[in-house]
Amino acid sequence: MCTEDYRQVSSSVKVAGSVRMRTPEQARSYEAGRFSGSRRGRRLDRIDKAFAEKLYSMVGSESCIVDVPCGSGRFYDIFCGAKSLVMIDCDPNMLGAARESHDIGENAAMLQADIGCMPLEDNSADLCFSMRLFHHIETEEIVRKILRELARVSRRYVAVGFYNTNSWRYLSRKIRGKKVTGHYYSFHRMAAVGREVGLEIAEKHPRINLLEQQCLVLFRKIQDT
Numbered sequence: 679m680c681t682e683d684y685r686q687v688s689s690s691v692k693v694a695g696s697v698r699m700r701t702p703e704q705a706r707s708y709e710a711g712r713f714s715g716s717r718r719g720r721r722l723d724r725i726d727k728a729f730a731e732k733l734y735s736m737v738g739s740e741s742c743i744v745d746v747p748c749g750s751g752r753f754y755d756i757f758c759g760a761k762s763l764v765m766i767d768c769d770p771n772m773l774g775a776a777r778e779s780h781d782i783g784e785n786a787a788m789l790q791a792d793i794g795c796m797p798l799e800d801n802s803a804d805l806c807f808s809m810r811l812f813h814h815i816e817t818e819e820i821v822r823k824i825l826r827e828l829a830r831v832s833r834r835y836v837a838v839g840f841y842n843t844n845s846w847r848y849l850s851r852k853i854r855g856k857k858v859t860g861h862y863y864s865f866h867r868m869a870a871v872g873r874e875v876g877l878e879i880a881e882k883h884p885r886i887n888l889l890e891q892q893c894l895v896l897f898r899k900i901q902d903t
């Protein structure tokens with residue numbers, strides 16, 4: 679499953695696209711810094727978590743969920759009731775921060791690995807959940823490889839968040855000639871790339887990105903006939 683254009687960062691982990699490894703202190707303060715310090719941060723955190731809760735209620739407590747990248751475990755309290763939870767991140771310090779801040783149960787495994795090459799069996803999960811990674815991914819080709827890998831591991835659903843070009847935040851910066859940080863994709867392209875790897879759109883939130891750029895998409899795996 680591994681492909682050559684992943685950047686080798688250690689003997690066991692290869693990373694798709696560019697990624698900033700955090701120090702232990704940065705990893706510990708990631709959630710507070712990003713999601714607690716401002717009204718907008720708290721609102722985004724609530725939106726992400728409401729999406730995760732909705733997905734958990736769909737797959738239920740008998741499911742296997744893969745949270746990748748899990749970061750410092752922002753969704754652990756929502757997914758921890760699953761029969762099995764696999765938390766994957768390429769950064770050992772983020773995994774360490776997740777371990778420090780949560781009482782990780784025996785149904786949960788933590789793996790340091792690349793999302794583009796996960797050490798998991800085909801069709802072994804009900805839901806692969808990937809939040810706040812795609813805006814770090816530089817090319818559609820790598821997005822495709824990641825979606826293909828998520829579709830390989832999941833037998834039912836793949837959920838992702840990405841920055842949508844059809845959002846006021848993106849368009850207004852472009853119109854004003856301001857710098858746009860992060861990598862944006864259109865919903866149309868994400869849906870097309872999903873189809874190429876065997877995924878169809880099941881849900882999209884919000885229906886229209888009026889202000890925020892983050893678009894949350896639930897794909898359903900297209901079953902072979």
Ligand SMILES: C[S@@+](CC[C@H](N)C(=O)[O-])C[C@H]1O[C@@H](n2cnc3c(N)ncnc32)[C@H](O)[C@@H]1O
Nearest residue numbers: 694697747749752767768769772792793809810
């Ligand atoms: C912005 S954080 C989001 C973490 C979590 N999903 C959340 O929403 O709180 C991005 C995470 O992606 C991880 N990451 C980046 N590239 C990765 C890769 N190729 N494979 C696995 N994890 C990766 C980083 O280490 C970091 O923990």
